[in-house]
Amino acid sequence: MPRQRLSPGWAALNLYGAAFLVFLYAPLALITVYSFNANAINMAVWEGFTLDWYRTLFGMQPAGAAFDAAFTENPDRIFQVLRNSLVVALAASAISTVIGTATALATARYDFIGKRIYQGLLFLPMMMPDIVLGIALLIFFVGVGFKLSLATIIIGHCTFLSSYVYIIVAARLAGMDNTLEIASADLGAGPLTTFRRVTLPLIMPGVIGGFLLAFIISLDDVVITYFIAGVDTQTLPLFILAMMRRGIRPQINALAVLLIAFSFVVASAGLYLRSRKN
Amino acid sequence: MRHASDHELLRVDNVRKSFRTPESGVVTPLDGITLSIRNNEFLTLLGPSGCGKTTLLKTIAGFEDLDEGEIYLDGRPMSGVPAHRRPFNTVFQNYALFPHMTVAGNVGYGLQVAGVPRAEEATRVADVLRLVGLSGLERRKPAQLSGGQQQRVALARALVNRPRVLLLDESLSALDRKLRQSMQIELKNLQHTVGITFIFVTHDQEEALTMSDRIAVMDKGRILQLGTPAEIYDQPASRFVAGFIGTSNIFTGTLTQDNGAARVQVAGGPAIAVTAGGFTAGEQVDVMLRPEHFALVPGGNAASGSIVAVIENIVFVGTDLHLHGRLGNGMPVMALERHARAAGGLNLKAGQTVTLHYQATSPHLMKSGAA
């Protein structure tokens, strides 16, 4: 093995691996650096370290620098869109987790007519282009007379997030021995007790993983949300998009870095829980 | 001390169960099974792999619905009663331990579900773990146990609930000989002290003979014979049953009667003197002679009540020698000789011709071609 490690092929593989990581993370690293750059006009030119962009993001006017009011965001607005995003992400991923888990249990444990077709249809919302789904949802909500609001965003997100949760939990269930549920019944446990004490604990990593994935996807969804958000119900990604229209401002970098950090924490937690055996 | 009573506890009444298989066929692991199990009995199901033993246990426990027939507990039909309401516990062939619970958690599960107080649960779990020799491993997870230890956890998990009926699916198979024997004794003790009825599946015929009050020999979803170990051993109903328990020599021939002397004339082979109760002359029959029925004399001296064979192979198994030989017509035959006697002067060798004597009452007649 040690010989092999020194071989040109091995070196090339290592190089490729490193290059791939750079490719993935260079933009994120760059935006992180920019978010601390004091240069307000041209962020590609380093002018010294500053936390001003983070401060102005939350309405704190740094002293000493020449900031006009236009550079400072309205903190009420930021907190409101942040709140909207979190409410949507939490509600949609919680509802989707329940629906997706229940669906996975049903398809894993029972046979019914048209099961294969049903399983196929569950994949479809994931495969469908977001823009199609967004337009379809908009037409639907308008058609049935729903006023566009946070609720319509939540409902819209549930339609495709349930599929993600379903797939993750179904994979977990496929690896679970169903004689364990039989054994639980044999020992006198009714269906509810069996679910609570045997099935749920065993699929829990999948359930939590599915929830976190759904949460992250919901949190940063732009396309679908764009169609089904009401005029006064902006989410964070839509807010960033609106900020961009006014030009790329340094605050956007700061906001992006905060989002990256948050996603990183949630994704790590999800990965950890999924890899943890039982 | 409790003994198997004549009171019928469980009745399996003409039960039928088929599965559709992916090979687009249908298997019928239970093809009209009728079985009456007495209170406090130790009943063993014996049969080749795939004959339906596990399926029978599953239908009794309530994990499989029946296609036909009914199972009664104390005369009460069980078909509407879900598995978790039946006073039975199963030790699964694949153990089915809960991987996310400790040994103590697994064993205590049934008691927790039944609402047994914590303190009582703790003592009963400790007791049963001591019984199966696993004290000190309470906090391990199943993945941290050996196969034999897992099997004993499965046994303890079922035993601790003191069910009316305990269903054991090859539940001692992973244990070494010593451990297995001590578990056998413990199970028999429990049968008498606690009064549990056992339905036991095993592939080990010795285990079946020593443990059972009765044995049911199964094949292809049917019960071929049900009887005490001695009945099954001495009077098997068919060649199949005889072949399944113990070693036997089975010859097929025609029954002849002349002047009250009954014989079975083996085609191209010897005539075997028999007592022909229940069979008529001219019938095709199978004759069974157990290896221990023969008394061996050196030299070839064919007379009535004996057959002549040439020894091909001598296998030493401790107290006994197993002698594998052939008759004049090439049919294999097996005899048993005490090692002590053989060593003391007989001086048996491969290639030697011997005469095997038997009592006329020893050969057991069976219908030829019977299932």
Ligand SMILES: Nc1ncnc2c1ncn2[C@@H]1O[C@H](COP(=O)(O)OP(=O)(O)OP(=O)(O)O)[C@@H](O)[C@H]1O
């Ligand atoms: N769910 C099922 N679907 C299809 N066939 C099945 C199913 N369960 C069992 N069988 C078939 O039924 C037959 C009996 O199976 P069973 O498990 O009862 O055998 P067994 O006597 O316990 O065998 P072993 O001694 O190998 O454990 C086998 O041929 C098996 O393939």
Ligand SMILES: [Mg+2]
């Ligand atoms: Mg089996």
